Amino acid sequence: MRFSVLASGSSANATLIEAAGLRLLIDIGLNCRTLEQRLKALDVAPESLDGILITHEHTDHIGGLEVFTKKYTVPIFANYNTAAVIERQCRCHQRAVPEFNFFESGLPFMLGDLTITPVPIPHDTAEPVAYVIEDGAQKLGYFTDxxxxxxxxxxxxxxxxxxxxxxxxxxxxxxxxxxxxxxxxxxxxxxxxxxxxxxxxxxxxxxxxxxxxxxxxxxxxxxxxxxxxxxxxxxxxxxxxxxxxxxxxxxxxxxxxxxxx
Ligand SMILES: [Zn+2]
Ligand SMILES: [Zn+2]
Structure with a gap:
């Protein structure tokens, strides 16, 4: 397993994780062009991503979601309440609504050989989560907000x-x-x-x-x-x-x- 925090702070957050043959992003707060540049600098093609895990709907975590997922077909994972807020915001601004794969907060789910656990956290959004990602040997915890x-x-x-x-x-x-x-x-x-x-x-x-x-x-x-x-x-x-x-x-x-x- 290896990871790179592509950006972190109050303006934009995104982290790339490679494990068990998969490439995942946690959060996509960077705008599409900057994200493309930072992935390219690490020799990662945007279309090679296997999934985007969303923690919560604050703009610094999803700011690049819409444009990026219009350009690249990458599955998005979120809980229902977070996805519902993002969908509502998109409809409100008459923008394309991304498609989500749902998980339940607190319940581990598998992506390939990885176990992903969305951990409920206290933060002022609909249903925020942190993530723990395990490949059988390593356990990475992502805890922000x-x-x-x-x-x-x-x-x-x-x-x-x-x-x-x-x-x-x-x-x-x-x-x-x-x-x-x-x-x-x-x-x-x-x-x-x-x-x-x-x-x-x-x-x-x-x-x-x-x-x-x-x-x-x-x-x-x-x-x-x-x-x-x-x-x-x-x-x-x-x-x-x-x-x-x-x-x-x-x-x-x-x-x-x-x-x-
Ligand atoms: Zn936040
Ligand atoms: Zn934040």
Whole structure:
């Protein structure tokens, strides 16, 4: 299994995963042209994708869906409620409605030899999920846009060999950002985003001995700094005796090289 976070942040999110002979995208927030460019840079033809997994309907996760799927025939996977909102938005703007394959949140399903588990998460959308992808040897967890770490998320983190984990904001920077009270409450609330401290706490509490690599994701441009998020997480890893776990920080404007598991 290997993966590349093609983009991550408040404007656009997309991650490419190759495992068990399949190529999957989690989220498609990049516009079609940028996505094509970033896939091409990794030597991946857009039409070679075997599926697109949708976490939730916020634009930074589905912004490129419509144009990309009009151009390329790639199956889209989402739960019913998320798909229904996306369909409604398309109809509302008189745009083509993409076709969805449905799964049930919390219930694992198979794609080829991969087991995909959509994990329900607290976030302010219809029915948001995180994903765990297993190929029998490796277990990759994709956890962004979560207000807090639920029991289900905690369980899903345990046993992961690779984590793509939200480290959205530094709480102090968010409070001093000059943003309105409501927006600050939304971001830091239980249906918003994980802070650096919450991400560190999740790893310290739930990561198990299998963990090999962490990629911090969905960093806020204005209310976080990659160096700060990175320093806090490497301090945590050292503190819990997992200093051998590799650490990367996903970017908004460029993709990360493939991480091999
Ligand atoms: Zn979101
Ligand atoms: Zn998001």
């Amino acid at each position: 979560l207000g807090y770490v639920t029991e289900g998320v905690a369980q899903a983190i345990t046993g992961c060999t690779a984590l793509i984990l939200e480290s959205n904001h530094d709480l102090q920077m968010l409070r001093n950002s000059g943003r309105g009270f409501q927006l600050i409450s939304r971001i830091s609330g239980r249906a918003g985003h994980l802070s650096n401290d919450q991400a560190c706490e999740a790893v310290a509490t739930y990561a198990s001995d299998e963990l090999r690599t962490i990629t911090l994701a969905h960093l806020s441009r204005d209310c976080n700094q990659p160096e700060l998020a990175g320093a806090l997480m490497s301090g945590t890893l050292k503190h819990i005796g997992k200093q051998n776990v590799t650490l990367a920080i996903a970017k908004q404007n460029e993709s990360l090289p493939f991480m091999e598991l």
